[in-house]
Structure formats: structure tokens, C-alpha cells
Amino acid sequence: MIFKKLTMLAAAAAFAGVSGAAWAYPDKPINYIIPFNPGGESDISARLQSPYFNKVTGQDVVIQYQAGAGGAQAWSVLNDQPGDGYTIMGTNLPHIVLQPLLQDPGYETDDLTNVYMFHFTPDALIVRADSEFETVQDVIDAASEAPGALTAGGSATNSANHIANQLFANETGAQLTYIPYTGTGASIPGLLGGEVEMLWGYTTVAAGQGDEVRMLAVAQEERHPLFPDVPTFKELGIDMVGGAYRGIAVPESTPEDIRQQLSDIIGEINADPEFIAQMEEAGFAMLDVPYDEMDAFMEERKRVYGEIAEQLNDE
Amino acid sequence: MDIDFGFVLSQAFSPFNLFLALIGVVLGTVIGALPGLSATMAIAVLVPFTFTMDPASGLIMLGAIYTGAIYGGAYAAILVNTPGTPSAIATTFDGFPMAKGGNGDLAMTLASLASVTGGVVGAILLMTLSPMLAQIALAFHSSEYFWLAILGLTLVASLSSGNVLKGLIGGAFGLTLSMIGVAVIGGDTRYTFNTTALLGGIDIVSALIGLYCIPVLIDMVARPDRHLEPAPLGRGFRLFEAIGICAKNGFNLIRSSIIGTLVGILPGAGGSIASLVSYSEARRASRHPERFGKGEPAGLLATESANNATVGGGFIPTLVLGIPGTPPDAVILGALLVQGIRIGPELFTQQSGIVYVFMFGLLIATLLMLPMGLLIGRYAYRFIVNTPKGLLVPLIAFMTVVGSFAIHANPHDVVVMVSMGLLGWLLGLAGYGPSPIVLGLVLGQIAEQGFMRAYMIGGARGDFAGQLLFNRPISWGIVALIVITLAVPIFRHFRANGKAKEVRP
């Protein structure tokens, strides 16, 4: 918390300094490219951010969509865009680490200049409300009796959900059969309709489905404010913290000072209590990784995903 | 449920909301008529504007655009043989032959009537039976999706009657095209030839535009005669003739609308399968199945009523379960979330009837589609008929390019569109029609993923056959339909032969 407050103060201070300068950035609308189809979590968070962007800078963001190949289509052309600070693009972890590791998506992880990671949707193990599994331990016990007989749905192969399934198996020894669906949305009817016993999803799924589902645990450091009764995996002795992280990146030709200013702007939006309340209500978990801490954060993530990717490749 | 219906009606019928519904329908129709520009795109662009409105007004406008855009898809399908969305594929089967045969005006009027019928049936089912019907979305498991895709694929046989072998090969080729890209199940990169451009697979809409429209363009520039024959002067909407046809096809219309609504409920699959299944059913039930594909009004009525019924159907899982039925539903769901409206069963009982205002708004928008559709359709028809080829060819060609680019803002999709167009033209020379390929492409992923998931889940539970068919009563039903669809033409064939022999001693 102290850390969060400090970054907030720093952001505010930096922004105050900038707005006093003669050349104000931004002085026209900014194009915000979402590398996915509208309606997804990346789109929703951009939509939630946009009024605050206007509040902080006085300028609008124009949300554009460039979906394709799980985001790779847009990321592979990000550096061809003009680096004047008026083109920013959403980035997602683990996508931007895993895609270059497992296939050739036309970019490398280090090609993307991330300036801020603003939230994540923590992995969560979700069951139906009427499920026999009350706790994570129930699942582990059932899975050890009959390894692989329990099915857990999730979004696609080699995705954040697939990683969560693998991490869970590594940590607990519980073998679940992972069933890939086309997306998080498509996996929900699978759970509710009883096709799979459980779901590797996110807190946002549980927030959207309300009483229909029960979360057994979330992969966060602390409990999610929306679900004070749901334990974290860490509390249960399972070392799992992660999920799908979202942030923004700029073309590599963007000058250092504009990168820093953008990072400050997003930091200020992320510190707005009203905004935080809206995001948490929808199930997101706030995160603050500003530009100057990005390298360390990315190194850490690359190490974690790198190990898992090897395991997934070996399968 | 204690909904204040006085409040709901006064809201839905407020002049401002009626005005929004009207604007929405017109905008949607125009955007839907332009291939490549989709309802999803139009809605996504307008979502920020609706944030400044009262949530009910915003929802009404988005719903109106959506239903208008699905209807507008019929225009390009009928007039230039180009389905702008997968839900309009089956409309080309009979719509374009009708237009070619000089009945374009009748086809446009029929499409309006059918779309309004389908839309109204869908909206009424949405208003009355939503919580119950939403269970369909959950009752359908992966195996049912697989069988449903196979049911759609049986259309290949009827579309290629005369040379079913070529149809089957075309269908298999379409299935192969659908595998290009990163596999959802398995994660392998398949048939991309190490190009990053193909990682995302072949976009269905750009393939549709290319396969159907480029051969039409190629034939268009070859001859100086008109693209479509103009209607005789003074001929009106042919509304009474059209109503007569609809009355004769009353049962067909209702059946197709109900199929459209029910299949539309299935998330991810509904939109594209619904119109194919109802077309296939209409053909099977018809006394003149041989007329289908040559300009049979009943075929057009079936597909157009079914695809507009999917609008109401798609909202059922969206509003009841928070699971979007179609991409436009996903955008609308996102818009609701941003406005702080919680989706789920409680949406129907709490939140001061906002859902009911929206549903009435959708119904009103659908009804408004009739006068507006007849009017716009008439101008669209006249425009296509009267524009000289020198302008029509660049206009349509430009639409294919910007349309396929607009889908994902991706230049590769334009290359795919043109390549598929050339391939479609060349294969046409060899007697291979585009529709089996398209059916394979559209249904391939649904079939493959449905089967593979049933296989994996069955594997985990040690009962694959049960998971795929034996323990799944809904699958029995769909398999029965598949068997009937395939068997009836054979049966008829033999009966016809038998009779012919009796007559000719």
C-alpha cells in the first residue's frame, strides 16, 4: 500500500510538472488500439479508462480495434506506427511472452515497449454453486484418487488458464484434464451446463456470474475486495499468484519523455478512487507497474512463463 | 415479478426513444448492406455516445442497429451475391437467382417481410420465455455443437445435387481452410506455411466476400449488358404479391423464426448455423425441393426470417446468463457493464424494468424496419439496377477491398479476399461451386472443437461414445434430423423412379 501511495504521489508530482510546461502533451486525441475484438476485458477496461483520461488530460482517447491471431496481428505492427505519443496499444500478459516462445507471431517480447501495467485479472478456480467441491482441498483429494478424471475448462491451449492448470498441478500434484474452449466467454456455458467440473477463469468471471458459481481460490497476494470470503492460493499453501495482466505499450520510436508522461497519466487514472471502485466492482485487481519499473517486472514474468512454456512444450 | 408496465411502455414509446429506434434501424440497415462493415463495428463505434444517454435509450439504439444490420445483410446478398456476414450466406442461394431472373424487387420486399416476422418472433420469445429458453445454451454441450455443425454440412449434399461428389470435395476443402492458423485445441500452428499473416486463420467474412463477389465482378465486366434487368416502369413494391407468398409460406416463416430463435441462443454458433438449418428444413419440407437454389421465394423467406430471429435469440443468454450469444451481443454486454448494470437473472426482476424497456424497444425497432426496409430496399434495388456498369464495378470492387480490410484493420485480409476470389473463379470453371467450400469454412471450427472437446472429456471420464452421442438425448434428436435430411431425397428419388416405371410400361 505504501508503495502504491508513493507511486501515486510521484505520478501526481510528475504530472504537475509537465502540465506547467509550455508544450503540453497531449494536445489532440490519442488513438488507443485494442488488439482484440470489442466486448472483451481489454475493451471494457479501455472504455472504463477513457472518461478518466479526459478528466486527467483534457483530451479524448479514440478506441480502435485491430483483432487477429490472439493479439499478435496488432503487436507485430506496433513499431511501424508513428512514435509521437498519439498511438498507444493495449498489451496483455502472458500473451506477449508466450506467443514468441511457442510460435513465430512476427514480434519478439522485447520488441514491445510497455509503459504501464495497470491491472490484472487473477486466476481463479471456479465451480458451480451446487458443486460437491467446497474447498481447493476437496479438488486435490478427488484428483489424487483418480488422476486426470476431473476436467477443468479454460480459454484455448497455451493460455493463461492453461498455465494456471499446469502451475496448480506442479504445486499440488493434482492432475486435472484441461479442456480448451475458444475463449473465456465460451467456457462459462461449459461450466454452468455441467460439461466440465470446474473452470480455470478469472475473478471477472465470478463477478459476472454472481450466485451461479463459487470461487474456490484466487491467485492474488491478498484477497479480492469483491470476494472477502474467498481465500488466496497462498493462504492455502499453494504458491500461485498471477493471471492475465493488461497494460499499454507504445511504438519504440516514442521518445523517453513521452513514455514517462504516458506512464504518469495512466498512474494518475489508476489512482482515482472512483475508477478503482468501478474496476474492482467488475472483478479486476488493480496493479501499478509504471515505466521505470517495467523492465524488472517483465524479467520476472518472462522467467515464470518461460519455465511453464517448456513444460507445456514437452507434453 | 412486479414490473411497472405503465412505466415500461411510456419509456419505450417516448418520442425520443422512438426516434432513436428509427435512426438505429436506418443506420444498421445501411451498414449491414455494405459487405465487411458489421453490426459489431457499428455498435462498438456508437457505444461511447450511448454513455451520455439514459441506459434504456442507449440500449434501444444499439438493439435497433443490430437488428437493422442483420436485415441489411440481405441487400448485398440479393443484389450482388455477396453475403456480408455468415448469417446471410443462405440468402444468396435463392435471393441472387431471383434478382438475376428479374425479380429483385420482389426478393427485396420478401426479405423485408421475412426479417420483420423473424425479428418479431425472436423479440416476443425474448420477452416471454427468456429465463427458460436460456437453459438451452447450457443444455447444449460440445457434442451437440459438433452434430449441429454436421447438420449444417448436410446442406452440401442438397446444394450440389447433380454432382454430390464435387460438393463433398468442396466441403472437405472448406473444412481444411478452417484449420489454418493456431489450433484452439492442441495449440499447434497449422498450414500457415510459416507466414505470420495466416496465424489468425482465414477470416470467414473476407473469404465469403471473395468467393461469392469476385466471380460476379469478373462476369460483370465481361459483357456490356446490365448487371440486373430493370423492373418494368410503374411496378411498385409488389407488396401484395409478396404478402400472398408469405401467407402461403406461413408455416415455413414461423418454423424458420422459431429455429432461428432457438439456434440463436447457442453462444458462438447460432448466427451462422440458424439460417443454414432453417433453409435446409424449408427445403426438406417443401413439395418442390428441386426449385431451391434457383430462385425459390420459400428459401429466401426461411433464411431471412431465421437470421433476424437470432437477434432476439442471441439476447437471451446475454441478458439471462451474462454469456454473449454473438459478437454484437458481447459489445452490448460490455456497454452494460461499463454503465454499471449487472447482468443475470436479477436483471429481469430488479433494476426498474430497464430490460423490459429495451425489449419493447427492440420490438418497436423491428416493426419500424418494415416501412424503412421497404423504402431503403427499393432505393437500393433501383440504385444497383440503374447505375451504369462503369460506376457499379468500381463501387462494388472498392466495397470488397475496404470491407475486407475493415474487419480487422488488416491488409492480409484483403489479400485473402482476392486470393479466395480467384480460387473461387478458377474452381467455378472446374464445376465446383463456392457454397460447399463456404459451409466447410464456417462450420469447420465448430465441428472440430465440438468433437475434440467431447473426445477429451470422454477420454477423462472413460466414456467417449457416451459423451459424444449415447448419453446425450439432444444429440439423438440432431442425429435423427441429419439422417432424415440425408434419407428423404434418396427416398423421394427411388419413389419417383418407381412411379416413372409404372407410368411407362
Add this chain to the structure above:
Amino acid sequence: MSQDTDNQTTPAGEKDWAGAVGSVFFLIVGLYTFVTSFGMSDMAAMFPRTIGAVMAALAVLQILASVTGRSGKSLERGSSVAEQAEGLGRRLVLVAVMAGWALLFPIIGMFVTSFIACVILMATGTFARLSPLRLGILLGTVLVMVTFFYFLMTNVLNIPMPRGLLF
């Protein structure tokens, strides 16, 4: 009940050479799909393997049917090879313009490429001689059309355009 006699306009015994050539293409695609599936993971390989094998087998049957003159004509088909002779030059111009358009617009820019392509297609689709006035009107209309849709894409639908040399 004459659904078959309607469609089989090909007299029995007439050989379908175009169909045979097309089927060879599908045979190759089917074999390629089948063979390459062995390099994939089990989950991803099942469908390509099955469908590749089925397509190749059906293609062999069709080739046999075509060269022995037993190939019927489908209800839905493109125009035949013989019909293509009419206006072949214009057909090829259209094909070349579409291909060039698709490949060049990311490099040159959507507006310029589209305007040039539309002008060429306008000429291709025009059969009568044009008076200068009429030509001017047509060119003007094409310019307005291209401008309108370009504006619609960039400023109304917010679609990011490729950054070409021009615009």
C-alpha cells in the same frame, strides 16, 4: 419429381476435363493435409488427417468420373470454360487490378491506390464511347465515392489505416 433430369444437362459420355484438373488440385491439397498432420500433436492432428484422407479419396473418384464422362453438373456452378472466352481481356484486367490493389495499398496508401484502381475499373466496366463531359462526371463520381468511404473508415468507424508512402 424431375430433380435429376433438370440438372444433368451434360450428355452422358462427355468428358469433364476442367473438372479433372480441378480435382487434381484437391487431390494434392488432400494429400498435403494428410501427410503434414503427422507432424502435429495428437489433439490437433485428428481432424486434418481424417479430412485430408477423405478429400484425397473423393478427388480420385471425381477424377475417374470426369475422365470417363460420368461427371454430372452441380446445381450451383460458375460459368464454364467456354463462356470465359467472351470478354476475357476485361476479365483479366479486373483480376490484375484486384490483385494489385490488395498488394499495393499497404505500401502506397488506401486513398491513392483505391482511386487509381477505381478509375481503371471504371474504364474496364464501360463499353460505350464516352463524351468528355460524361467522362468528367464519371471521374468526379468515383472521386467522391472513394473520398466518402475513406472518410467513413478513418473518421467515423475509427479504423486504423496502414501508413503508406502517400495516403
